[in-house]
Amino acid sequence: MSIPEPARRTQPNADSAAEDYLKTIYHHTEWQSDPVTPSVLASTMGVAPSSVTEMAKKLSAAGLVNYEPYKPLTLTAEGIARARGVIRRHRLIETWLVDEMGYDWHEVHDEAEVLEHSISERLLDAIDARLGHPRSDPHGDPIPSADGTVHSSPALLLSQAGVGTTGTVVRISDRDPSLLLSLAAGGIRPSTTVTVVSQEAEGVVVVRAGSATDATGALVPVTASGTSSIWISSAI
Amino acid sequence: MSIPEPARRTQPNADSAAEDYLKTIYHHTEWQSDPVTPSVLASTMGVAPSSVTEMAKKLSAAGLVNYEPYKPLTLTAEGIARARGVIRRHRLIETWLVDEMGYDWHEVHDEAEVLEHSISERLLDAIDARLGHPRSDPHGDPIPSADGTVHSSPALLLSQAGVGTTGTVVRISDRDPSLLLSLAAGGIRPSTTVTVVSQEAEGVVVVRAGSATDATGALVPVTASGTSSIWISSAI
DNA sequence: GCGAATTTTTAGGCGCGCCTAAAAATCCGT
DNA sequence: ACGGATTTTTAGGCGCGCCTAAAAATTCGC
Ligand SMILES: [Mn+2]
Ligand SMILES: [Mn+2]
Ligand SMILES: [Mn+2]
Ligand SMILES: [Mn+2]
Numbered sequence: 001m002s003i004p005e006p007a008r009r010t011q012p013n014a015d016s017a018a019e020d021y022l023k024t025i026y027h028h029t030e031w032q033s034d035p036v037t038p039s040v041l042a043s044t045m046g047v048a049p050s051s052v053t054e055m056a057k058k059l060s061a062a063g064l065v066n067y068e069p070y071k072p073l074t075l076t077a078e079g080i081a082r083a084r085g086v087i088r089r090h091r092l093i094e095t096w097l098v099d100e101m102g103y104d105w106h107e108v109h110d111e112a113e114v115l116e117h118s119i120s121e122r123l124l125d126a127i128d129a130r131l132g133h134p135r136s137d138p139h140g141d142p143i144p145s146a147d148g149t150v151h152s153s154p155a156l157l158l159s160q161a162g163v164g165t166t167g168t169v170v171r172i173s174d175r176d177p178s179l180l181l182s183l184a185a186g187g188i189r190p191s192t193t194v195t196v197v198s199q200e201a202e203g204v205v206v207v208r209a210g211s212a213t214d215a216t217g218a219l220v221p222v223t224a225s226g227t228s229s230i231w232i233s234s235a236i
Numbered sequence: 237m238s239i240p241e242p243a244r245r246t247q248p249n250a251d252s253a254a255e256d257y258l259k260t261i262y263h264h265t266e267w268q269s270d271p272v273t274p275s276v277l278a279s280t281m282g283v284a285p286s287s288v289t290e291m292a293k294k295l296s297a298a299g300l301v302n303y304e305p306y307k308p309l310t311l312t313a314e315g316i317a318r319a320r321g322v323i324r325r326h327r328l329i330e331t332w333l334v335d336e337m338g339y340d341w342h343e344v345h346d347e348a349e350v351l352e353h354s355i356s357e358r359l360l361d362a363i364d365a366r367l368g369h370p371r372s373d374p375h376g377d378p379i380p381s382a383d384g385t386v387h388s389s390p391a392l393l394l395s396q397a398g399v400g401t402t403g404t405v406v407r408i409s410d411r412d413p414s415l416l417l418s419l420a421a422g423g424i425r426p427s428t429t430v431t432v433v434s435q436e437a438e439g440v441v442v443v444r445a446g447s448a449t450d451a452t453g454a455l456v457p458v459t460a461s462g463t464s465s466i467w468i469s470s471a472i
Numbered sequence: 473g474c475g476a477a478t479t480t481t482t483a484g485g486c487g488c489g490c491c492t493a494a495a496a497a498t499c500c501g502t
Numbered sequence: 503a504c505g506g507a508t509t510t511t512t513a514g515g516c517g518c519g520c521c522t523a524a525a526a527a528t529t530c531g532c
Contacts, residue, residue, distance in 0.1 A: 118354045
């Protein structure tokens, strides 16, 4: 009894903050290749830029991030592996919630955001097996396999596709639940075939292929920086 | 963009420590009625007694714990409700892991200890419905219902039952996985009928009712304070 | 019932992840 | 190429949940 336990107890979920930084850095380079600067990361994560600098140093000391003052952040090989682990957990949880637990695709992101930090490898594997080792999540994002492999199809941002382009929806960002809801109402999901009808400042009109009478579509918003939330395959 | 967000971001899992204190206080009064002093709580939770005093003041300020210096801690009505919420989550998760995810009963406690703080009410309800609203977990502990009701059967600590007593196993503490494993090997689970064969300092021998040839049993250890980890119904 | 042993509280400190304000470096337009 | 605007870093601070050491209160044995 009463072993004189020498030291500091680890906080619950000790490094979930670090996991979020790794995941967010990875995410920024997954579909685009913006340099990931502290200010970009700070605004994505809702923290002050100084907090990013601080964490960047810590992650650099841990061998997960390459950090040079005043330069963009990049992940080391080990950092990439760790980020993929977090993303694998996130996307398998989202898939499980939709496929087995009665969630709709716009409702799963926030729940996964929390559980990705607490689920064990064993439980994750059980879920993965039960789902039949899915390759992509409900929004079309690839699920890294347990060994770290990722199969992602090359894709084109919808806002960069010219009017008249037809393609298959590869991926839709899950960050805006209300957009997901309206896209579902318009019949647009990953693997749907769509055609760009017009490109305007306030949005992009997309029409799903179909007979003239039952074709459906949606207005896809474009951000100030000129990007939409949908990626399509470049098949003409 | 860049709303001048006024204040302090909440830490991830902000109050999981508080939830653990509430749960542990409740747990101590669930099957026995020891007074819950800071030293008892400190040793159960693996923290210093001064940490308990500190948290007791915080929980008292929050209206969840009755705290008077130098007196045992008790939960307020609101504290009981909150503790039952945590325990409901813990036990439903354990039940789900055993019933659907291929876990054995000695493997679930640690996983539940983490997930109980991060699962949402919605996901919990989905799991509860899927399991058919179970009343007790794999170790025989009652699962509080969503409205806070608990149905627990009166039970007798095995170490307090005389030699020759026969009864039904109501509940087995899940804190010692190796004991659970050996009890399962001995055919002892909740609702098993058992008879106390001998009471000794180092343990209690229990034999399951059965024909003379296939009767099985186990040696149940008794702690220094004279308690075992099994409760039986007082039938006879 | 009193002194010793034990328990509990207080005091002061630490690491984490965040903040604001100010200083320093880089970037950008002319 | 320079000066102002922007970005990034540094400095200092805060709340949380924990710690150890010391002080205070309670409990226990005789
Ligand atoms: Mn997501
Ligand atoms: Mn997703
Ligand atoms: Mn348990
Ligand atoms: Mn249990």
